Amino acid sequence: MMKKSKKAALLSALFMGLGQISNKRIVKGILFAAIEVYVLIIGIPYFMFSFWGLTTLGETPQYFVNGMAYGDHSIRLLMNGILAIIILIVFIGIYVANIIDAYKTARAMEEGKYSYKKKKFLDKIDGAFPKIVLAPAVIACLFLVAFPLICSFAIAFTNYSSPYHIPPKTLINWVGFDNFKDLFTMDMWRGTFIPVVIWTVIWGVVCTGLTYSCGLFLAIITNSKLIKFKKLWRSILVLPMAMPGFISLLIFRLAFNGMGPINKLLTNMGFEKVSWLTDPTIAKVVLIAVNLWLSCAGTMVFMSGILASISPDLYEAASVDGATETQKFRKITLPLVLYSTAPILVMNLAGSFSNFGVIYLLTDGGPANPNYQYAGSTDILLSWVYKMTMNVNQYSMAASISILIFIFIAIVAIFNLKRTRSFKEEDMIG
Amino acid sequence: MKTKNHFFRKILAYFIILTSCLLVMIPIIWIVLASFSSGNSLYSEGGTLTKPSLIHYKELLSTTNFGLWYFNTFKIATINMILSVFLSMGSAYVFSRFRFKGRKLALSTTMIMQLFPSIMGMIAIYLLLQMIGLLDTHMGLILVYAGGQIPFNTWLVKGYLDSIPRSLDEAAKMDGARNITIFSKVIIPIAKPIITYLALTNFIAPWMDFMLPQLVLRSPHKKTLAIALYSMVAGQQNTEFTSFAAGAVMVALPITLLFVYLQKYIVVGLSSGASKS
Structure with missing residues (x-):
């Protein structure tokens, strides 16, 4: 049975x-x-x-x-x-x-x-x-x-x-796969895609690198024994993080406006006006600077936490051996900080490729570029996608590019996850 | 020699700190002064300091729907905060404490979902809301906010809960406590810092976001503050500049104060986010 x-x-x-x-x-x-x-x-x-x-x-x-x-x-x-x-x-x-x-x-x-x-x-x-x-x-x-x-x-x-x-x-x-084929072979699409990718990479790398180093630098200074009133400085420097980001960005949009206060000040002082947001190269520099203004505070706070976790004994031992401040920074601070923040650095890099709020609010991707299809000179991939979705109804192409961005971010994330695990096993910082 | 070197360092450090603080403060001071100026131009005149005026605030409140937009944003932010905390706390607790089939799969799926650029789903979200009749409603917007944040929040909170020793809930279990009791009496009190962080970030998000409201909301009286302020500045003629300044101050002030007041929880959240990977 x-x-x-x-x-x-x-x-x-x-x-x-x-x-x-x-x-x-x-x-x-x-x-x-x-x-x-x-x-x-x-x-x-x-x-x-x-x-x-x-x-x-x-x-x-x-x-x-x-x-x-x-x-x-x-x-x-x-x-x-x-x-x-x-x-x-x-x-x-x-x-x-x-x-x-x-x-x-x-x-x-x-x-x-x-x-x-x-x-x-x-x-x-x-x-x-x-x-x-x-x-x-x-x-x-x-x-x-x-x-x-x-x-x-x-x-x-x-x-x-x-x-x-x-x-x-x-x-x-x-x-x-026609959309992907068009993106890489059709002149109309490729002529936009390639330069936009290059600018996206520059944007991501420069923004992440600058924010990281400036944040670390400010954290070291605000934590050093050299200065007094640390709390005061720190609370001022943290303001850009506390303020709503889009308001800061809109303020900058007005400030860098062709007829805005910065140009007014320049003309009053006898200088030429600068087309801050309408010249492609200058606009890119302004974007990176404003992004630094916005994100430096967060990195500073984060770095301060990391610095506080480094044992003071290390520095004391170095002092006894007669190390200079520069040596201490290069041999103790930098390696330890890099070590514990490497995974976050990589994730920030991946994140900054898709961080287009700054660009959208400040220049709207502009100035217009006649050689580009539906993109302006300062558009990164994702703001281009946003424009194609919201303004010109190129949904299929927008979705194709999003997939490419996703694949890129996913590869970085998986690579990062694997590295982090091997990092953890070494367990250098207790 | 050494003292001279030290002196130079000190000067340099102060110089850098003062420059950075100045760079941070100037735009903020400028917008605050502009909001109290009596003129209408982009550049604040020297007169602001001697005779400040509230005219732009009055203008903003009487000629536009500013109060209504403020209420809309506040309502969306509050409901989103409650929903998000409720949804993410529970799922993070389950992922952190229970072992079940498909747990790993679910965790890696949420990990992948939060990697997608959020605007990728926008077309489909628009069509979805249209199909179920929630387009141009606050309800639709709240659902998209709260739902969209689940993957990220779950990972964030799970990272924090993992660091709470399991012996605590095991001890409670020995005493015969039910899961719901352990969750509410043991876990939630310890997890207060991360709950505060979660509540804060999800409350603030709708005040800052302009992409989703632009997509979902059509009627002027349903607007949130972010779109309202954006449209004041994005127009070709910046005639509404001073209204924007007044509005910016009214939005930024409470958010900034809230942020500063809850500062220590932000550090908790930042480091929990870091440990999740």
């Missing part, structure tokens, strides 16, 4: 809930069965429609009959299709769980371990505590983070862009 556990698993595989019922877990069994009935009745036409929509992205563009709109809306079909896949995966998960549950319960009964005792309601709830707490976060994440990201990911492989492929008036199609 077939073992009870195998029978239960088989029954559940045949129709959800049957195994549970044969295990005399009637309520659970009926619940599982109800889910399957529901999916079979409502689900099949829905899934058929969704997969048709996802593969074809619609067949008839919108048309009007007596003022009523008919036809397929490609993007809705796309999103609906992805949603259907997610639901299907969840259903398959429930199906597998149902089989495992039937098997395990029957197995426990065979071995005589299973004793069905009525738990107190509160204890039952408490046993499910992790699930109950996690559920809202998982659902919110699924719908508000994962789902939009998957949709955007899919859009990168379509031709969703103005002027010819904007639903509901027109349909969109799957185009495979």
Whole structure:
């Protein structure tokens, strides 16, 4: 005779809930069965429609009959299709769980371990505590983070862009890797992509490097014995971090304006006006300087913490040996700080490639560059993506570039994670 | 020789510190003075100091919807703060203390999700909100804020909770405490610094962000302060400059004070964020 556990698993595989019922877990069994009935009745036409929509992205563009709109809306079909896949995966998960549950319960009964005792309601709830707490976060994440990201990911492989492929008036199609191919081969796209990538890299490296070194420098000075009123200086220097960033940026936008106070001051002193934000090169320098103003404070606070964790004994020993201040900095401070901040430095670098708030608020990517497609002279990749999404409806290209940015950041992050682990094993700073 | 060297160092250190402080203070002083000036131009006149005027504040409050925008932002920020703390604390606790199937997978998925540039999902978020009818509502904006922050916040708080010794909750478990009791009576009191940090950052975020409101909100009376202030400056003619200055002071002052008041928690959050990797 077939073992009870195998029978239960088989029954559940045949129709959800049957195994549970044969295990005399009637309520659970009926619940599982109800889910399957529901999916079979409502689900099949829905899934058929969704997969048709996802593969074809619609067949008839919108048309009007007596003022009523008919036809397929490609993007809705796309999103609906992805949603259907997610639901299907969840259903398959429930199906597998149902089989495992039937098997395990029957197995426990065979071995005589299973004793069905009525738990107190509160204890039952408490046993499910992790699930109950996690559920809202998982659902919110699924719908508000994962789902939009998957949709955007899919859009990168379509031709969703103005002027010819904007639903509901027109349909969109799957185009495979064409967007990526265009980006690297079509002059119109490549002519923008390459210079923007170069500026993005310069922006990221220079900003991170400057912020890091200036932050460290200020932290050392505000912590040194040379100066008095340390608290006062520190509270002033920390202000840019405490102030809302976008307000500081808008203030700078006004200050560097062609007719703004800085130029006014220059002309009053007898100098020429400087086109701070309208000359491409000067604008880039201004952007980096303003970014330094904004982010230096945070690094300073962070570095102060690191400096405080270095044991003063090291410096005392060095002093006894007759080391100068410069030597102490080069041989003690710098290696230890670099050592413990290297992973953060790398993550800051990755983050600064996507930090476009400064650029968007200060120059809006400008000044305009006639050689670029939809980008200005100071646009970095992500602000270019933002413009293509918000202003000119080049969704598919914007999504393709986002994927490239993501791949880059992900590689850096994984590399970093691996290095950090090996760092930790050495455990140099206690 | 040595004392001379020391003296030079001292001068240099003071010089650097004073220059940096000056560079930090000048833009701030400029905007504060401009908000109290009586004129309307971009450059603050010398007259501001002798006869300060509140005219721009009055103007801002009477001719624009500033009060309403302020209330909108405050409402969104408060609800976002509560939702975010609630969602992230729970999930971080579960990830930190419970071992279950798929835990590693879920953790690395959240790690990857927070690496995506946030604007990447924007097109889809817009379409999603449109489909469920939450476009141009505060509800939609709050949901996107609170949901979008879960992956990052979970990692942040988990890093902090991991550093709390497990022996504490195990001892409570021995005494027969339920999970919910351990969570609320043992973990939450110890985790207060990180909760404060979480609440602070999620409260401040909607005051600073202009990208999502620009995407989600259309009606003028639903605006948040960030878009309102941005549109005062971004226009071609900067005639509203002084109104912007007054508005900037009214927004920046409470946020800055809040930040300074809760400073020590920020350091906690920064170092917890650092240890998560």
